[in-house]
Amino acid sequence: MPCHHFIELKVDDYLTGRLTPDDKRLFDDIIGRCPDCRSFLEEQRAAYDLIHEVSRPETPELYWSGLEKSILARIESSDIKTNNEIAADDAGPHRIWNAVIPLAASFLIFLVSLSMGDKVGKVAGSGPTAANTVEINSAQTSYASLIESPEIIAISYIAASPPGTFGF
Amino acid sequence: MNTEIEDLVRKFVDGDHAAFAELVRRYEKKVYGVAYRMMGNHLDADDVTQEAFIRIYKNRESIKTASFFSCLLMKIATNFAIDLIRKKKNRFVAIDDDTTASQALKAQLIDKSLGPDESMESSELMAHVKKAVDMLPPRQRTAIILHDIEGFSKDEIADIMECPQATVRSNLHIARIKVKKWLTKNKP
Numbered sequence: 001m002p003c004h005h006f007i008e009l010k011v012d013d014y015l016t017g018r019l020t021p022d023d024k025r026l027f028d029d030i031i032g033r034c035p036d037c038r039s040f041l042e043e044q045r046a047a048y049d050l051i052h053e054v055s056r057p058e059t060p061e062l063y064w065s066g067l068e069k070s071i072l073a074r075i076e077s078s079d080i081k082t083n084n085e086i087a088a089d090d091a092g093p094h095r096i097w098n099a100v101i102p103l104a105a106s107f108l109i110f111l112v113s114l115s116m117g118d119k120v121g122k123v124a125g126s127g128p129t130a131a132n133t134v135e136i137n138s139a140q141t142s143y144a145s146l147i148e149s150p151e152i153i154a155i156s157y158i159a160a161s162p163p164g165t166f167g168f
Numbered sequence: 169m170n171t172e173i174e175d176l177v178r179k180f181v182d183g184d185h186a187a188f189a190e191l192v193r194r195y196e197k198k199v200y201g202v203a204y205r206m207m208g209n210h211l212d213a214d215d216v217t218q219e220a221f222i223r224i225y226k227n228r229e230s231i232k233t234a235s236f237f238s239c240l241l242m243k244i245a246t247n248f249a250i251d252l253i254r255k256k257k258n259r260f261v262a263i264d265d266d267t268t269a270s271q272a273l274k275a276q277l278i279d280k281s282l283g284p285d286e287s288m289e290s291s292e293l294m295a296h297v298k299k300a301v302d303m304l305p306p307r308q309r310t311a312i313i314l315h316d317i318e319g320f321s322k323d324e325i326a327d328i329m330e331c332p333q334a335t336v337r338s339n340l341h342i343a344r345i346k347v348k349k350w351l352t353k354n355k356p
Contacts, residue, residue: 011341051347052295071192
């Protein structure tokens with residue numbers, strides 16, 4: 001390994017006194033005989049010594065107790081959950097509703113369309129007679145009444161509402 | 169890492185509120201110190217410190233060991249600080265800006281060389297060095313604050329900054345050269 005690679009690799013540990021005795025010996029040896037490595041070390045050390053001396057910000061003791069209270073109050077007052085708790089909530093009953101409601105709505109629509117198709121089929125097959133006109137009217141009435149039923153209105157409302165409106 | 173801290177971290181992970189309060193008391197000064205040096209003002213440092221503790225509370229189930237706790241806490245704090253710095257980019261001025269260097273400070277810099285044997289007696293001079301550190305890009309600043317001021321090892325910094333140790337090393341070396349150049353250039 002060229003000497004400057006070793007110096008670059010170890011200079012931070014040298015400055016902070018973390019070098020092993022063997023590395024320290026080798027480091028000092030290189031610095032003693034290589035002017036470029038010495039120049040690099042001096043530049044690094046000059047900046048390190050200045051930066052290292054920058055003192056900690058002075059903060060009144062009162063601030064720390066206030067900071068602690070503030071952090072603990074934020075945790076107690078707001079509903080802070082761990083990431084695992086959030087994941088558990090996502091996997092809870094809400095997720096079941098998310099799957100069940102569209103499924104139920106699709107099933108109802110399927111039933112209604114099936115019933116309508118049956119009526120229409122009968123009408124198409126036999127032509128417009130007085131008897132099946134009554135049948136069509138009654139089918140339309142029952143479809144309309146189904147569409148206007150509170151359950152369908154509720155399902156449509158829920159399905160159309162933005163996510164989170166009902167807690168899921 | 170002493171056993172007392174390990175015990176506190178274990179209790180905190182299990183949901184012990186008092187243990188968390190104690191950990192806040194033990195680590196707040198270190199987190200605040202780093203945050204203050206990175207942000208350069210009390211309000212932002214306070215914000216970063218609070219957010220770091222709130223976020224580690226949320227992530228407590230991922231904490232395995234006490235050393236991981238301090239590393240994660242610092243990681244959260246420095247990442248949040250870097251985000252804030254980037255949001256406030258317009259606060260930074262060019263590295264050759266010399267407008268705030270007072271005449272007295274300039275005189276001090278003439279008298280005092282930047283050699284390793286010089287002691288830092290003047291708070292004004294310290295403020296000048298701090299300004300030079302503030303000029304650094306966020307990641308170089310983070311590396312230099314954690315290593316040269318707070319005394320973290322390169323290994324710990326690599327964990328905190330989520331990068332290879334070689335990157336930490338190059339950030340440190342480049343940052344020191346920039347600080348030295350800035351201070352030399354700003355000598356009258």
